[in-house]
Amino acid sequence: MKREPSEVAGLVKNARRAVVLTGAGISVESGIPAFRGYQGLWEKYDPMEYAHIQAFLLDPEKVWRMLAEMMDTIVSAEPSYAHVSIARLEEEGIVAGVITQNVDGLHQKAGSKVVVEFHGSADYLICLGCNARYPSLEKVEEGIPPKCSCGRILKPDVVFFGEPIPDEAVRRSLELSASCDLFLLVGTSATVAPANQLPEVALQQGVPLIEINPEPTHFSMRENVHWVQGGASDVFRQIMREIGLAS
Structure with missing residues (x-):
């Protein structure tokens, strides 16, 4: 269901084991084309x-x-406000880890410590x-x-086309997804296997999912999915303001 940033801010604030799955959309704002x-x-x-x-x-x-x-x-490229916000949420004990489909290292550059680089x-x-x-x-x-x-x-x-996702990346990603209390899907439609399995792992356990994307995906109108329409940095700027962590 479509939501405003203010409507999902409470879910973020109260989370203690949130997991963030990011895709190309979060890095477009850093000048890296999708x-x-x-x-x-x-x-x-x-x-x-x-x-x-x-x-x-x-x-x-x-x-x-x-x-x-x-x-x-x-x-x-430099990290976007969204990258920096995710790192801050980890620092505050809200985010347990990031799973990224990007290969640009911007999460680490922003200060995130627990990062699974799904595609290397x-x-x-x-x-x-x-x-x-x-x-x-x-x-x-x-x-x-x-x-x-x-x-x-x-x-x-x-990981090039025709190559498998490293076993360790899959294992750690499934582990994070299975133990989270909030799943955030940011800048990705999560249509490509096996990354598309990760939100499903969380949803099957009744964990709420916040999706931040400019356009709807096949997840957007699912039960227990809160779709916030917009670019990653714009949405995170509003969420961080709502929970008192704006910078």
Whole structure:
């Protein structure tokens, strides 16, 4: 059911084990384009040609033309008010953890401590040959495409199409979702498996769900779902004001 920020503020204030699932929408406000939709990254680059693991294995130099652009954008991005608010709610003992589908590291940059990176992290590069792992900036500064000391072209430590979600990320995400007392869905439609299972875990246990999205999703009108229409930062600004934590 559609709600105003003031109507869901009490749920946030009274929570002690809230879990926040975030998607591309929260980082759009930080200047990072969404992958899907109008002006999304996949409008410019065919994901099957630039973001599938087979495409990377076949022609990593080509894939790195897209990755270099993405990395530049991520490096210069700063956390939005929504990122900062979520970190503050964790500090106040309201949020138990964040599960993010983003790879930009902005939750950590904002100060969040418990963050499950469901799709990996662009902060690191890995070698598919010898399994070496490097900080991205260190290697990208050496040149594009970045190479391992063994000579192989490195891959961002993120989940490409055709790759499974890491077992540990799935385990921790399910654990957080199963033990929460409030679930927040922010900047994501949560339609892609297995991330779409996480809100269901909470709802099946009778836990209320607050959805913050500009447009409705398949969750919006469900029972025990409180949909607040708007951008993440605008909505969090109002919620934080209502609960006395505005900054």
